[in-house]
Amino acid sequence: MRRYLLRRLPSALLVLLAASFLAFALLRLVPGDPAAVLAGPDASPATEAAIRERLGLDDPLPAQYLRWIGGLLTGDLGPSYAIGGQTADLIADGLGATVELTLGALLFVVALGAAFGILGATSRNRWTLGTVRVLTTGALAVPPFVTGVLLVLVFAVLLGVLPPGGRVPLLTAPDLGVQYLLLPALCLALPSAAVLGRYLKDGIERTLAEDHIRTATAAGIAPRRLLWRHALPNALPPVVTLLGMQTGHLLGGAVLVEAIFAWPGLGQLAEQALVRRDYPVVQDLLLLLVTVFVLVQLLTDLVHARLDPRIRWE
């Protein structure tokens, strides 16, 4: 296992390094003087000079890069010029909201994915099968901004049972927080749940066709026990890997879902920073999001290697 990690780690680090170069290059590629852009049109030359000093824009590029990475590693991100407050605080707040949304969505993915997969593989009812098929096809095909608008129309406008957007932190007011979390989490979860459901359905169907299941059936084991004790555990490993990959997708999708439901997470922060041209914040966020994404992928590979020894020795 450790050897697998050692082999897998360099490529992950390489991707991170390249991503950091890209994110760093962004601020320098933007036309015009970054300090003037950040300070805004009405700023005095003194403010501009202060920003230039703080960002070290007159230093050679390698020094600027190292200073930025050093700041990231020590948690010193400096103030946000356009949004106000400390960048680290802004990112911490956004991260909390995004993590809450992603975890909520993950619960939906697991619950709905399991329901789609198990029902799709074992139900003999035409209507149940048809419903599962339409739901998974729809959830996969229709983009989240369409499902998002539909969810708001149905649950917030027509039925009026859930708020159309915004967030109340789950930890401060659980009952209210859940109401705000439900729609965005569901919207974010649907495509991944459909993918998971399809994989699980295929996996269960394949396992149910195997010899050991036939033996168990011949031995008189009840179908229900057959499913839960014999078929499901064998169908699970690839699904777990898929779940990891989907977690990465959820993080990416969260950016959009946050915009639809006015959920104040990292995506909204990135959008805000972009609109106000707060490039240092954009730069920090890009690297942070890619880092999380790469870490999730690495973790997924490790879990996969743990579940399937063949991967480790490939």
Add this chain to the structure above:
Amino acid sequence: MTTLAAAKPAPARKPRHPYRAALATARGRTGLALVGLVVLAGLLAPLLAGHGPTDQSALALAGPGTPGHPLGTDDLGRDLLARLLHGIRADLGIIAVAVPLGAAVGCLLALAAAAHPVADTVVQRAFDLILAFPGLILALAVTAVLGPGRLPVILVIALAEVPAFGRLLRTGILVQSGREYVTAARVGGTSGGRILTRHILPNAADPLVVQIAVSLTVAVFLEGAMSFLGVGVRPPEPTLGAVLSQSMPYLAQAPHFAAGPLVTVTTLVLGLSLTAEALNREIRR
């Protein structure tokens, strides 16, 4: 003549090309019909609309069925039908450039990767790097440099498609070049270039055709998502995503504002998915 024709043994029915067979299934036909409907609406936009997409009338946020405005007007008094039709047109224009562009670049990179091991490593790492940025984060990054507009949208869609096509073709080439018929051709003295163009590429192309249909769906998704994030095509030009995202603040008072783009996007992506699925099933057989 007739007797001669009758005397001949009936020729074995030539098997239909799998793509045509796929598109002749119920699934394929429904998919094509849905896509065709939307594409037609987009192509005929100037004829069907009756108003310009940015013309304003005195009616602000009028409901559907207002005289001259079958879908109503938006918050600025612009005809929603005209905005929808021209939005489809704009989307189609973006997608028709972006997806082939991404596919072409991806395939070229895959060919380079197949040609030389060093190129292979470089190309693979490049794909890894693109895939390390979740699609929408890539969108934000590109827009940060270029500013919002049509070009960044095309670029983001194309960039997102590059690794998809590149990886598929690279895998296809690797799989096919290990097959015995390729070895046979090589032993028979066929040149490397001819083996590639006549034998390997035609056999590796099937997944790419399916991927085109999938990529078109992804392109619709990315365009809409970028509009929602405020980094899409700049207003007042309508796109499907832009019209839908502009309707968000008015959902409670004027749900009809969202109806047109909702139905259109759903029709389009469902049609594309059905087509992709039909192709995929037929090819896998």
